[in-house]
Amino acid sequence: MATTPLIITVKIEEVTPIGKFIIDAFERDIASITDKYTKYDAPLLAKLKTNYAAIRQLINPQLITGKIAKQTSDIYTTLMPLLGLLDIVEGYIHIAQDLSVAPSYFGISAVRKAKSNGDLEAIADKLKTLLQVINENKAALTAEGLKAADITALQNIQDTIVNTKAARALLEREKQSLIDNNHIAINDFWTSLLDICDKAKRVFKTTDPIKLPDYTITSLKQKVSRTLRLNGIKGKVQSNGKLIASAVVELLPLEAGRRRAHRTKTDGLYEIGSVTAGPYLVNVSAKNYQTLTQNITIENGVLLEQDFELIG
Numbered sequence: 001m002a003t004t005p006l007i008i009t010v011k012i013e014e015v016t017p018i019g020k021f022i023i024d025a026f027e028r029d030i031a032s033i034t035d036k037y038t039k040y041d042a043p044l045l046a047k048l049k050t051n052y053a054a055i056r057q058l059i060n061p062q063l064i065t066g067k068i069a070k071q072t073s074d075i076y077t078t079l080m081p082l083l084g085l086l087d088i089v090e091g092y093i094h095i096a097q098d099l100s101v102a103p104s105y106f107g108i109s110a111v112r113k114a115k116s117n118g119d120l121e122a123i124a125d126k127l128k129t130l131l132q133v134i135n136e137n138k139a140a141l142t143a144e145g146l147k148a149a150d151i152t153a154l155q156n157i158q159d160t161i162v163n164t165k166a167a168r169a170l171l172e173r174e175k176q177s178l179i180d181n182n183h184i185a186i187n188d189f190w191t192s193l194l195d196i197c198d199k200a201k202r203v204f205k206t207t208d209p210i211k212l213p214d215y216t217i218t219s220l221k222q223k224v225s226r227t228l229r230l231n232g233i234k235g236k237v238q239s240n241g242k243l244i245a246s247a248v249v250e251l252l253p254l255e256a257g258r259r260r261a262h263r264t265k266t267d268g269l270y271e272i273g274s275v276t277a278g279p280y281l282v283n284v285s286a287k288n289y290q291t292l293t294q295n296i297t298i299e300n301g302v303l304l305e306q307d308f309e310l311i312g
Contacts, residue, residue, distance in 0.1 A: 004183040008190045010221055012179060015190065016056045017227065017300060018220045022193050023048055025214040029200060032207075037199050048192060055189045058182055064175045069254035069279050071168050073295075075120060076252050076281050078160045082115060082123075085154055089134065092146040099137050106133045118252060118259025120161055127158040227301045234271035235307040236264070237284055243268025244310060247286035254279040254295075273303070284308045 008015055026033065027045055034041045086108055093103045107130045114122035134141065134151055142148065179186070197215040204211045213219035237247040249270045251260040257276030264270045277300045285291040289310040298304060 004187070006183050007187045009217060012059060012186075014221060014224050015186065016052065016059055017224050018217065019052050019055065019189065019193055021220050021223060022196055022215065023052055025211070026196050026200065029204075029211065033200055033203050036203050040196070040199055048196070051189050051192065055186060058178055058185065061175060061178060064171050064178075065255055068168055068171050068175075071164050071171070072252075072254045073281055075161055075164050078157055078164075079115065079123070081153065082157055083112065085150055085157075086111060088150055089130075089141075089146065089154070092141050092144050096137065096140045096144050096146075098140055101133060101137075106130055120165060124158055124161040124165070127154060127161075131155055131158060228276070229274045230301050230303060231275045231277055231298050232271065232273035233275065233282075233296065233298060233304040233306055234269070235305050236268045237270065237286065237308045237310060238268055239289060239310045239312050244286050244289070247284060247289075247308075247310070249308070250283040250285070251275065252281040252283065254281060271303075282306075282308075284310060286310055288312060 006012075010018060023045070026040075026048070030040075030042065030045060090103075090106075090108045093099070093106055093108070107126055111123065111126040111130055114126050131151070131154060134154070138151070194217075197217070200215040201212055204215075213223075233249075233251070237244045237249065243264075245264055245266045245268060247264045247268070247270075249262050249264065249272065251257075251272060253259065253276065255278040257278060257280075260272050260275060262270045262272045275298045277298050279295065279297050282294050282296050283291055284294075289312050292308055292310055294308070296304065296306060
C-alpha cells in the first residue's frame with residue numbers, strides 16, 4: 001500500500017477526463033500562453049499528453065478491465081436460462097405434496113426481482129436460499145417429475161456467479177493496487193495540470209476571461225457531470241422494416257455503471273441517457289421475436305445511435 005497520500009481534489013475517476021479537458025484547452029491556447037510563459041510550449045504539451053496516456057492506463061488498465069468485462073459477460077451468459085428454469089421449478093412447487101414450507105417461502109419471486117434489477121450479488125444470495133429449500137423438499141418435487149438436471153442447472157448458475165465474482169474481486173483489487181502503488185505519478189500529473197491552469201488563468205484573466213472556466217477545477221468537475229448526462233444510446237428496434245413497439249432494450253454493464261432498460265414507444269424508438277461510459281452487453285427482446293444480444297461501448301459525451309434488427 002502506498003504511503004504517499006493523493007493530493008487530488010477530485011474523484012480518482014475524474015482525473016483523466018479533467019486532464020483531457022485541460023490538455024485540449026492548453027493545445028487550443030498554446031500560442032497565447034507561450035507568448036507570456038515561454039517554457040509552456042509544444043514540448044511541454046507533448047509531455048503532458050504522454051503522461052495523460054500513462055495515467056489513463058494506470059487508472060483504467062486495459063488488460064485488467066478487459067478481463068473484468070469478459071468475466072461479467074460470462075456471468076450474464078450463464079444467467080440466460082435462469083428465468084426459464086425458475087418457471088419450470090415453480091410449476092412443480094405448486095403441484096408437489098407435503099412440502100416443508102408454503103410455495104411462497106421458496107423465494108422464486110425474490111430471485112426474479114434480483115434478476116430484473118441486474119443485482120448479481122442478490123441473485124447468488126437468493127438462489128442459495130432457493131436451492132436450500134429445494135433440496136429440503138427434493139423428494140416431494142422429484143416425485144412429481146422435477147428433473148435432477150434442472151436442480152443441477154440452478155446450482156451451476158449459483159456457483160458460477162459466486163466463483164466469477166470472487167475472481168472479479170481479485171482483479172478489482174489488482175486494479176486498485178496499481179493506483180495505490182503509483183500515488184506519486186498521479187500527484188505529479190495532477191500538479192502539472194494545476195500548473196497549466198494557474199498560468200492560463202493569469203494570461204486570460206484580463207484578456208479573455210471567457211476561457212477561465214476551461215482552467216478552473218470546479219467548473220471542469222461540473223463539465224464532467226454534464227458530459228455524463230450526454231452519454232447514452234438511442235435508435236429504433238425493427239424487423240424487416242416494421243418498427244416494433246414495446247420491445248425492451250436492456251443495458252448490462254461489463255465494467256461499471258448500473259443496469260438500464262427502456263421499452264420502445266409505438267414508433268419503435270428508444271433512448272437511454274446518463275449512462276456511465278464503458279462496455280455493455282445489450283439485450284433486445286420483444287414478444288414473438290428472438291432476443292438479440294450484442295456488445296456495445298458507450299463513450300463520454302456521445303449519444304450512440306444504434307438500431308436493432310430482430311428476427312421473428
